[in-house]
Amino acid sequence: xxxxxxxxxxxxxxxxxxxxxxxxxxxxxxxxxxxxxxxxxxxxxxxxxxxxxxxxxxxxxxxxxxxxxxxxxxxxxxxxxxxxxxxxxxxxxxxxxxxxxxxxxxxxxxxxxxxxxxxxxxxxxxxxxxxxxxxxxxxxxxxxxxxxxxxxxxxxxxxxxxxxxxxxxxxxxxxxxxxxxxxxxxxxxxxxxxxxxxxxxxxxxxxxxxxxxxxxxxxxxxxxxxxxxxxxxxxxxxxxxxxxxxxxxxxxxxxxxxxxxxxxxxxxxxxxxxxxxxxxxxxxxxxxxxxxxxxxxxx
Amino acid sequence: xxxxxxxxxxxxxxxxxxxxxxxxxxxxxxxxxxxxxxxxxxxxxxxxxxxxxxxxxxxxxxxxxxxxxxxxxxxxxxxxxxxxxxxxxxxxxxxxxxxxxxxxxxxxxxxxxxxxxxxxxxxxxxxxxxxxxxxxxxxxxxxxxxxxxxxxxxxxxxxxxxxxxxxxxxxxxxxxxxxxxxxxxxxxxxxxxxxxxxxxxxxxxxxxxxxxxxxxxxxxxxxxxxxxxxxxxxxxxxxxxxxxxxxxxxxxxxxxxxxxxxxxxxxxxxxxxxxxxxxxxxxxxxxxxxxxxxxxxxxxxxxxxxxxxxxxxxxxxxxxxxxxxxxxxxxxxxxxxxxxxxxxxxxxxxxxxxxxxxxxxxxxxxxxxxxxxxxxxxxxxxxxxxxxxxxxxxxxxxxxxxxxxxxxxxxxxxxxxxxxxxxxxxxxxxxxxxxxxxxxxxxxxxxxxxxxxxxxxxxxxxxxxxxxxxxx
Ligand SMILES: Cc1cc2nc3c(=O)[nH]c(=O)nc-3n(C[C@H](O)[C@H](O)[C@H](O)COP(=O)(O)OP(=O)(O)OC[C@H]3O[C@@H](n4cnc5c(N)ncnc54)[C@H](O)[C@@H]3O)c2cc1C
Numbered sequence: 039x040x041x042x043x044x045x046x047x048x049x050x051x052x053x054x055x056x057x058x059x060x061x062x063x064x065x066x067x068x069x070x071x072x073x074x075x076x077x078x079x080x081x082x083x084x085x086x087x088x089x090x091x092x093x094x095x096x097x098x099x100x101x102x103x104x105x106x107x108x109x110x111x112x113x114x115x116x117x118x119x120x121x122x123x124x125x126x127x128x129x130x131x132x133x134x135x136x137x138x139x140x141x142x143x144x145x146x147x148x149x150x151x152x153x154x155x156x157x158x159x160x161x162x163x164x165x166x167x168x169x170x171x172x173x174x175x176x177x178x179x180x181x182x183x184x185x186x187x188x189x190x191x192x193x194x195x196x197x198x199x200x201x202x203x204x205x206x207x208x209x210x211x212x213x214x215x216x217x218x219x220x221x222x223x224x225x226x227x228x229x230x231x232x233x234x235x236x237x238x239x240x241x242x243x244x245x246x247x248x249x250x251x252x253x254x255x256x257x258x259x260x261x262x263x264x265x266x267x268x269x270x271x272x273x274x275x276x277x278x279x280x281x282x283x284x285x286x287x288x289x290x291x292x293x294x295x296x297x298x299x300x301x302x303x304x305x306x307x308x309x310x311x312x313x314x315x316x317x318x319x320x321x322x323x324x325x326x327x328x329x330x331x332x333x334x335x336x337x
Numbered sequence: 338x339x340x341x342x343x344x345x346x347x348x349x350x351x352x353x354x355x356x357x358x359x360x361x362x363x364x365x366x367x368x369x370x371x372x373x374x375x376x377x378x379x380x381x382x383x384x385x386x387x388x389x390x391x392x393x394x395x396x397x398x399x400x401x402x403x404x405x406x407x408x409x410x411x412x413x414x415x416x417x418x419x420x421x422x423x424x425x426x427x428x429x430x431x432x433x434x435x436x437x438x439x440x441x442x443x444x445x446x447x448x449x450x451x452x453x454x455x456x457x458x459x460x461x462x463x464x465x466x467x468x469x470x471x472x473x474x475x476x477x478x479x480x481x482x483x484x485x486x487x488x489x490x491x492x493x494x495x496x497x498x499x500x501x502x503x504x505x506x507x508x509x510x511x512x513x514x515x516x517x518x519x520x521x522x523x524x525x526x527x528x529x530x531x532x533x534x535x536x537x538x539x540x541x542x543x544x545x546x547x548x549x550x551x552x553x554x555x556x557x558x559x560x561x562x563x564x565x566x567x568x569x570x571x572x573x574x575x576x577x578x579x580x581x582x583x584x585x586x587x588x589x590x591x592x593x594x595x596x597x598x599x600x601x602x603x604x605x606x607x608x609x610x611x612x613x614x615x616x617x618x619x620x621x622x623x624x625x626x627x628x629x630x631x632x633x634x635x636x637x638x639x640x641x642x643x644x645x646x647x648x649x650x651x652x653x654x655x656x657x658x659x660x661x662x663x664x665x666x667x668x669x670x671x672x673x674x675x676x677x678x679x680x681x682x683x684x685x686x687x688x689x690x691x692x693x694x695x696x697x698x699x700x701x702x703x704x705x706x707x708x709x710x711x712x713x714x715x716x717x718x719x720x721x722x723x724x725x726x727x728x729x730x731x732x733x734x735x736x737x738x739x740x741x742x743x744x745x746x747x748x749x750x751x752x753x754x755x756x757x758x759x760x761x762x763x764x765x766x767x768x769x770x771x772x773x774x775x776x777x778x779x780x781x782x783x784x785x786x787x788x789x790x791x792x793x794x795x796x797x798x799x800x801x802x803x804x805x806x807x808x809x
Contacts, residue, residue, distance in 0.1 A: 090679070135518075168744055170708040172752070174752060276520070314522070
């Protein structure tokens with residue numbers, strides 16, 4: 039399916055309420071669209087990977103695993119989380135970063151150009167295909183995390199990065215995660231569940247060995263296969279990094295970042311009224327009839 | 338007009354509202370060659386005073402223009418349409434530094450380099466380092482999403498801004514973004530960064546602080562042709578190496594800089610590359626060797642590795658004094674800014690030199706080669722009849738060549754007035770309409786820095802006029 043056909047399927051105001059379905063791996067985020075809302079699927083496929091440019095053009099319906107495999111052939115990757123079944127468009131629309139955000143940065147910084155279908159069923163371009171760009175307003179940032187409430191992603195250009203030469207996960211039961219954070223230079227990830235600390239070290243083999251040595255005084259570390267997986271029923275929330283030390287009950291916290299995975303939903307943060315006014319105006323400006331993902335809301 | 342000034346003086350203090358001819362002359366322009374007309378210039382000290390200025394302006398039916406140090410190169414801070422100019426240069430407090438969470442809250446008038454100096458003793462720095470960092474404000478950096486040599490690996494300003502307190506065009510205050518990992522709502526922080534004063538005035542900014550890397554290697558490679566240097570840039574990225582910085586200077590600029598700083602830049606080189614690698618020692622060492630090898634394979638005549646911090650500082654001083662050095666060559670310069678795919682550097686540079694020759698202009702290139710961010714710099718003497726027309730024509734041709742190569746209009750200076758009317762080169766009517774809607778969500782009445790960034794006609798039924806009193 040080409041981009042225009044996708045735009046045609048989304049249609050204009052006359053085509054009524056519509057939602058776009060990715061891999062359904064985070065369908066619940068922001069609430070499910072109203073029952074009976076017509077569903078469309080974004081086009082898929084890796085359009086063009088330019089290894090020498092460190093960018094890739096990919097259709098939004100492409101599974102992230104397919105994209106990652108294509109990039110891996112040239113020793114590259116993106117910062118997007120690798121969630122089986124999830125699509126590139128879905129991951130961007132939700133905007134949650136991977137557990138390696140501490141070292142790799144947030145998903146929002148990876149989207150260079152977006153072609154999306156607006157509420158009138160027209161294809162719109164935001165951003166540009168090069169790695170640095172301040173030509174006009176940064177709509178790409180707004181689309182990431184907008185849950186398909188402003189437009190439906192059809193095709194994107196993402197920034198790539200070299201895959202690290204070496205990547206190891208370690209765990210220790212007796213290590214203070216904040217001391218770990220201070221002992222390392224830009225680790226890829228530090229997770230903590232109140233007892234166990236997990237660390238991901240990446241880079242040149244010699245540096246990984248050195249960083250492992252820097253950890254040796256802080257705990258009894260063992261190699262593990264990867265990060266702990268929060269149970270599917272847990273929710274994800276966000277706080278200030280400094281607030282993580284006060285967590286109680288079961289949780290997995292991303293140290294230095296502030297993302298928390300836990301079974302209980304924390305109370306909502308106070309809302310800034312002026313920000314909300316702008317946010318509502320933005321939604322109305324992009325989707326005057328409220329046909330894009332009705333029932334789903336960006337908090 | 339008198340009533341406006343009286344009201345502003347009542348809201349601030351009389352001495353912080355200027356109407357003298359000298360002040361109006363000074364604030365009629367920024368660092369570009371575009372000139373507007375200022376009528377009244379205010380210097381608030383606090384968020385409340387900024388609110389007061391915005392409200393007074395509104396009451397008198399006047400738009401406002403936010404302004405930092407006025408080093409912008411796209412005319413973003415140039416007053417058009419009789420606005421109140423609101424200058425942030427007296428809002429210079431570093432409000433809070435949190436070394437554990439690695440952020441700082443600053444007022445918008447804090448100078449970029451002052452923040453880095455302020456936190457250096459903590460082993461931290463503020464990563465975005467525009468060449469103008471000694472004189473530009475962090476508020477201006479946020480508004481233009483500034484870049485700098487080290488943004489290649491560290492990311493441009495947007496990646497370093499956590500939260501922004503903004504006075505909106507209706508005088509209310511909004512907090513965009515936050516210190517937590519994933520602040521609620523649309524990423525309005527991300528939209529505000531790079532909005533060139535059209536979405537409100539940043540009055541407080543929380544920026545990320547970055548640890549100083551444990552190891553640094555700085556290399557200077559010199560080449561017999563510009564094409565060899567450009568091919569080296571492409572090959573370094575293709576080899577999977579993302580240096581902290583990867584800068585190019587051509588022959589003319591290298592010679593000018595050498596006379597200025599005496600850093601030992603080879604006077605007979607067609608171009609030099611300044612490459613910096615940082616991070617952990619083993620990776621830095623391996624990458625430095627790889628960069629040297631790639632350079633030699635592409636015809637590098639010499640590869641000089643800075644032996645110590647003094648030598649490194651000297652090489653960087655050379656790069657960062659490029660503009661000071663130019664001032665000795667000709668009284669005026671026009672600095673362009675465009676981005677092309679890094680794989681197209683060789684051919685685009687050849688075209689850019691050809692355009693300068695065709696228009697009989699002296700051009701030099703000193704730029705952020707690693708991210709394909711060209712800065713063709715034309716030096717001239719504006720007293721020469723007809724030269725401004727040639728400078729402008731060459732600029733337009735350069736921009737079109739970059740767009741034809743798959744590039745964009747600006748990598749870090751922004752659109753402002755300078756490139757506003759070129760936006761349709763890269764955006765369709767639908768694309769521009771979407772940007773206009775984003776802007777209008779912040780400022781439905783168009784009071785914040787009107788006529789900038791978006792060309793007239795960006796909205797359906799838009800009837801915007803050519804800014805009165807503006808000339809390029
Ligand atoms: C010699 C030289 C070298 C330069 N090198 C670089 C470089 O390497 N990288 C780079 O990116 N730029 C560079 N620049 C351009 C310029 O320095 C940057 O754009 C800088 O960010 C502008 O900051 P300023 O404080 O001077 O802003 P101003 O010029 O005063 O304003 C710039 C824009 O920001 C808006 N603005 C200012 N403050 C605020 C605020 N508080 N809230 C909302 N809007 C605001 C203004 O309305 C205007 O649109 C260079 C300029 C010069 C003269």
